[in-house]
Amino acid sequence: MITRPPGYDLILKGGTLLDPAQGINDRRDIAFKDGLVAQVAKRIDPASGGATVDVSGKLITPGLIDLHGHFYHGGNAISVHPDQMCLPSGTTTGVDAGSAGFENFLAMRDYVFPAHRTRLLAFLHIGGVGLALNRLLGGGLHDMRIIDVDQTADAIKDNAGFCFGVKVRMHVNAVAYWNAHQAMKSARAAADQSGSKLMVHVSGTPIPLPEVLEYLGPGDISTHAFNGNPESILDGRGKLRPEVRAAVDRGVIMDVAHGGVCCDLEVVKASMEQGLLPDTISTDIHNPPPAGSPVDQTAYLADRIVYPMNDLVSQFHSLGIPLVDAVAAATSRPAQVLGLQDTLGSLAVGMSGDAAVFDQQEGRFIWHDMAGHSVDGHVRLDTFLTVRAGTIAWREGHLTQIGEC
Numbered sequence: 001m002i003t004r005p006p007g008y009d010l011i012l013k014g015g016t017l018l019d020p021a022q023g024i025n026d027r028r029d030i031a032f033k034d035g036l037v038a039q040v041a042k043r044i045d046p047a048s049g050g051a052t053v054d055v056s057g058k059l060i061t062p063g064l065i066d067l068h069g070h071f072y073h074g075g076n077a078i079s080v081h082p083d084q085m086c087l088p089s090g091t092t093t094g095v096d097a098g099s100a101g102f103e104n105f106l107a108m109r110d111y112v113f114p115a116h117r118t119r120l121l122a123f124l125h126i127g128g129v130g131l132a133l134n135r136l137l138g139g140g141l142h143d144m145r146i147i148d149v150d151q152t153a154d155a156i157k158d159n160a161g162f163c164f165g166v167k168v169r170m171h172v173n174a175v176a177y178w179n180a181h182q183a184m185k186s187a188r189a190a191a192d193q194s195g196s197k198l199m200v201h202v203s204g205t206p207i208p209l210p211e212v213l214e215y216l217g218p219g220d221i222s223t224h225a226f227n228g229n230p231e232s233i234l235d236g237r238g239k240l241r242p243e244v245r246a247a248v249d250r251g252v253i254m255d256v257a258h259g260g261v262c263c264d265l266e267v268v269k270a271s272m273e274q275g276l277l278p279d280t281i282s283t284d285i286h287n288p289p290p291a292g293s294p295v296d297q298t299a300y301l302a303d304r305i306v307y308p309m310n311d312l313v314s315q316f317h318s319l320g321i322p323l324v325d326a327v328a329a330a331t332s333r334p335a336q337v338l339g340l341q342d343t344l345g346s347l348a349v350g351m352s353g354d355a356a357v358f359d360q361q362e363g364r365f366i367w368h369d370m371a372g373h374s375v376d377g378h379v380r381l382d383t384f385l386t387v388r389a390g391t392i393a394w395r396e397g398h399l400t401q402i403g404e405c
């Protein structure tokens with residue numbers, strides 16, 4: 001009788017596994033089979049695998065999860081090509097933060113997202129067309145006829161596994177002082193009716209931040225939480241507002257969503273000094289408006305700094321967060337927020353076969369924000385390999401299969 005080896009599809013050999021959910025930061029080989037993690041061990045025989053990649057000296061993490069990006073490529077002006085932007089940064093799951101609403105999410109679900117290897121999930125905007133009108137009308141909630149709570153809730157309920165919640169933008173361009181509470185109540189109602197999460201853009205809110213936070217409960221997400229606008233998480237003396245501490249204490253998620261003007265490094269530093277660290281690190285990755293577009297120049301300039309996930313993990317590590325915690329904020333923590341911690345955000349046996357392999361570059365690196373602040377670091381995670389569903393999706397500058405859409 002012939003005994004056959006396990007026949008793994010892929011083995012990563014010789015790397016250091018940093019997996020916060022498992023409490024592992026040690027040398028491990030990892031084998032993948034049928035899209036899942038099949039074995040994690042000090043040594044796995046290369047003869048048992050179809051392909052073995054030597055990742056000696058490199059860092060392996062679970063595939064990164066970007067909790068706030070814009071991935072409805074072709075569906076609106078701001079959305080990026082998911083595979084081209086996610087896989088080179090070690091990101092294997094991207095969550096679209098409200099690029100579509102109940103009126104126009106079907107093409108995202110059925111045509112755009114399936115054309116990519118990155119796992120793509122969504123929050124639906126409380127405005128029925130998402131961000132389709134963002135660049136033309138500056139947001140879209142000034143006319144409240146665009147909101148339909150019942151249809152939004154039904155779309156989310158009917159798409160479990162794809163839709164995870166409701167997005168609403170509390171920004172002066174998107175909503176006015178006079179109807180901000182109405183928009184928040186509608187978004188809250190849609191989240192409650194669908195039994196899903198509420199994600200609120202809190203940067204540039206026309207109403208006081210404490211009034212916005214009142215709508216958020218355990219597991220809801222305050223995104224752009226560390227922005228430097230007047231209604232930030234700090235009061236006029238640079239102290240964390242008590243309402244922010246209360247929100248954190250009841251389980252509201254403080255999400256980075258770094259893109260553009262929406263993260264101020266001085267706010268991050270002041271918050272960390274007072275004991276508040278980000279729960280989740282995310283990009284808000286999006287296309288800037290083209291030069292010469294009718295969008296005002298402030299917005300154009302502000303949109304120019306958008307870092308990918310590997311840079312943001314490196315940046316927050318440089319701000320003083322231990323690497324294991326920065327990786328957790330980009331893997332296990334967002335998986336928990338989505339309720340997907342049993343399948344994503346860790347490389348335990350049986351979990352989804354999504355992994356990132358990084359070279360830890362040493363040198364002097366500087367990351368900036370749009371407020372003119374910066375942070376220096378001496379370690380940068382440089383993506384070497386991205387594994388999605390147990391196969392190599394990106395390697396050393398090349399997508400192994402480019403999504404077409």
Ligand SMILES: [Zn+2]
Pocket residue numbers: 068069070097284
């Ligand atoms: Zn966004």
